[in-house]
Amino acid sequence: MEDGSEFSQSVAQIVQRLRGSSLHSQLERQAKDCLHRPEIKLESLKEDVRNFLKTSGWEKKLQNAVYRELHVSVYLGSAAETPSRLPLISPQLPTCRPKAPAEHLKEPLAYMRKAQASWEKRVLKSLNSMSTELEVPLARKRPAAEQKELANKWNEMGTDEPDLSRFRPVYAPKDFLEVLISLRNPNHDSCEDVSTRSHWGLIQVPLNVRDVPQLRKAYSELSLSMGQLGIDDVGNIHPDLFEGDYVHVGKKVVAEQDSAAAQQYSRRGCPTGLRADLWALILNSTNQPQDVMHYEQLKAGVIQHGLLVDNLVYKDVKLTASNDDYYFVFEDFLYQVLLCFSRDTAVLEHFKYNSATPPKSFVHGELQRTAFVLFFFAVHLFETSACCPNRPDCCLCSVPRG
């Protein structure tokens, strides 16, 4: 548990992040608008407005936002804070030490930083050489005709059949695997004895993982004594024994619009019919007008400027999704999401707590920082998820499979 000063610091940080957000302005507006309501009395103004916000569901929205920030802020440590991220690997720095540079806080292990830097350089080099070889710029403005065509088939990009045979993958999975396998902790003497341990797996970096009792505690909701969907709702088990009640509770959670409750509930499975709502709640993703606007902006970005990686994205999705019996359903969505995602500067925030450098490219002098975010996100996702299985803010981790 954090002590008093750290707690108030966290609170201040969360308030800082939420201040000026659209939720903040919406709350203010709601508070103002409710003043004319009959139940708001001047003598108990503060109390009544609070109650109104509670009953109208706005307090719950604020709660969900705070809950979300709690997860993120753990990783957005300021330099003064003791990093509680990567608790399993990095040593706890005592606060009397001088401040470490930001890079060192994001990734305290020198050998990791080195490996990351060299991998980044390699991928970037491959991409640049592809760009030169194929005479395709990393980023370019699309001609008007192309923009129009893209806008027209935005909702069914899968119908397009462009010739992408010139584009090769930037790296093969084998290359990446080799890099991972070759990671070595210089402080860990692993070459001495050829014991059975050194042959257990390809990854040589010692990863601190939970043992069975710890796993049992962490995943207590999956214990044999607890009902779960997928196990206790199939076949001849009567729905009254588990499924009926569980689905009923699920509906209540969705009705309450409580993000924390949704996350807790889903540990024992999401009923198929409620899955979409529950996941939207867990991720606290709403369809506010400003979100729609943000999406339209990203879409406009995609239409106006083409990136070299767009072709790679397209080719990859085409090969994987369109031929697969089950993933073909998502083919069109994947194009839309991935192309927009790779232009979303919000993703750059990730680099505040993840030690990578989003590479830059210039289009007519304008800094295009977003170009390769996607690639590196995926790379670092692997690294971080291997070390820290508990990264709830990684939305790629959270996307339900299938």
Added chain:
Amino acid sequence: MAKVRDGRSCIRYKCGLINTIQDVLRQRPNWVEVKDDEEWDFNWCDVGWLRENFDHTYMEEHVRINHFRNHYELTRKNLMVKNLKRYQKNLERDFGRTEAARCDFFPSTFALPSEYHLFVEEFNRSPGSTWIMKPVGKSQGKGIFLFRKLKQIMDWKKDSSRSEEQKDVENYVAQRYIENPYLINGRKFDLRVYVLVTSYVPLKVWLYRDGFARFSSTRFSLTTIDDKYMHLTNVSVQKTAPDYNPEKGCKWQMQQLRRYLTAKHGREMIETLFKEMDNIFVRSLQSVQKVIINDKHCIELYGYDILLDQNLKPWLIEVNASPSHTHSSQEDYDMKYRLLEDTLNVVDMEGRLTGKEKRVGGYDLMWNNGPVYREDVNLQTFGSLCFTANTHLGCVNDREKQLCQLLKPFPPQRKL
């Protein structure tokens, strides 16, 4: 003579088809194949054999055969529509329009040329609509085409390449094409559902939990109605499409489809959809109940083709008496194997069932001279209004477990 009841003797079977059913019969304990002229207890024949031999075949009481003599009343497109229309008219006469509306699950259909004028009337009433021409007796998508102008049929009638079919000019139907099918990522699909009828009077119907959705390999578009491959979802037609990938079957198991639809639309809406499908199965069978010759030796496994539209309304496209037992993948083979094995379990030549079962393997009893409910109706539940139909299409099929609990194991097999 095979003694069936005590299960100690063997059951002699005849099988005219070379596909999955052969494997199922051969691998069933104590079942032996007989030669052409020998007597049989069970016959899995094709409709050709039936037509030629049924009428002069004497069958003892315990003998079973896999078709009803005049199944075509349900399985030939023109007759099915004729029976459905008559049934619907009778419902309206006896119970009013609301009840008759429960039969609005088949698209407007006309037999040609006998109903040509009625067809033209309907055609002119809906300008710009698309229609589909189908030969009544053929399967696997043969001879089907789409049209929007009457001129296109005139041309087709005059087409000399059809000369060998001149005498079959009676045997076509023109059907209103469903222009707003439910699409998944732009692709059209239809459903194949298996329904087993063990008796028409009284009507006893079993519904299999497994089934599949067959996807078109190209995206749906109304602008190219000449593209045969896009509109027809029969696997046989898809197999010849240029971008057909023989390794991928473009088929989903029913469970997969049900899960997808439930995730997308919510549980209640999809339960309603499946209830409406139950309604299609039962009413289509009721429409031919009085016409089919109810021979107690006969059972029949039907393959129903259902199409969903964008409003999640199910439409009956056709009923097949000889649903294909050839398989397009291992998964497909396994499903058809289970289906046929359970069909034999329901027929129960071995006499292991009591006759009161509501479920046998993957089959749920859907209709037994009246609706069958999941709940056991007794004095306590009688007042309750909450009855759910005993159907589980697209639900988990834990048949092995259920069969273990239900059936006595087969007696030790005798070496031949």
